[in-house]
Amino acid sequence: MKALRLRVETERREQVVLVRQQVEEALRSMGAEEGLCHLYSPHTTAAVSVNEGADPDVAGDLLRHLEGAVPWEAGYRHAEGNAAAHIKAVLVGPSVTVAVEGGRLALGTWQDVYFCEFDGPRKRTLEVRFLPG
Amino acid sequence: MKALRLRVETERREQVVLVRQQVEEALRSMGAEEGLCHLYSPHTTAAVSVNEGADPDVAGDLLRHLEGAVPWEAGYRHAEGNAAAHIKAVLVGPSVTVAVEGGRLALGTWQDVYFCEFDGPRKRTLEVRFLPG
């Protein structure tokens, strides 16, 4: 299994960064052809998912929904003040696995990979692993 | 890695379709014995998970909860009018991986595979991949 760590620099507290292109460059540099791509966030206040990449309002609506559902301040006990970011990271999830076909992510027509920042701005890492098969 | 695309035809805007049986037929036709089964929705307004298949009220309660938590209309900006479906798809997730033992999904006693439609009725695809190991 080959692994590559991608840098993702975020600019706001909450942000969705579309990383399909970066991930596919990583797959190319690993010589990936057919198999599974395991995408993983080693952070506890960021997450990874897949959804629409065409209209940026979709990611914006997602972030605004999460902001309403999990407000930044709500009497949390975690002393660092970013409990909401941890909760959102669990709800969205730390990882997603996508098939690789012909060296590219086998995403649906409208899908892109979402790197979800919930406590930025920060310099983040997205771990890309390729399992041939 | 073998892949097979299953057709899932949904009949309502929100619906959980239990697809364990269809997935296991796909595994049989792929000659799968031992390994991992990667289930993936190539759609941005549908999702895949695993939960109780015995009492249909469980899936119904899930859909009603999501409807309350992520209302269809809530001032979203996404112009197509189905932002709620995208948000639910991210919350439930686009994919799940289940072990295969003796050619069958290694699910718990009460578990079935949930194909979750959030913007139907539509003709959908569920991608089934088998990684031997």
Add this chain to the structure above:
Amino acid sequence: MKALRLRVETERREQVVLVRQQVEEALRSMGAEEGLCHLYSPHTTAAVSVNEGADPDVAGDLLRHLEGAVPWEAGYRHAEGNAAAHIKAVLVGPSVTVAVEGGRLALGTWQDVYFCEFDGPRKRTLEVRFLPG
């Protein structure tokens, strides 16, 4: 692919049990070195995720958030009375896949594995599978 079933005994209705250490012992006993670790809950009212293990308030805040977002009683139809636990299990998810490097889980600095009980106390099982690669 090697598999091992871990026992997780929970003590409360809602509880996060940190299981990184138990999982790494399982990996050791399987002789795992490099590959992917598939963690799976065969239950419909428990879930698996990854998040901060250092400050127990993070897991506590998560459970309290979920309790508010998905109240135990809310006119659910599922006759067993634990519909909220099923819904939380879907939102957090039944499974997570983490890379294994040098025989250990390749988690981020602050990450631990969360076994999430939503309808305890019970004797639970966490399925650990190792796919070399």
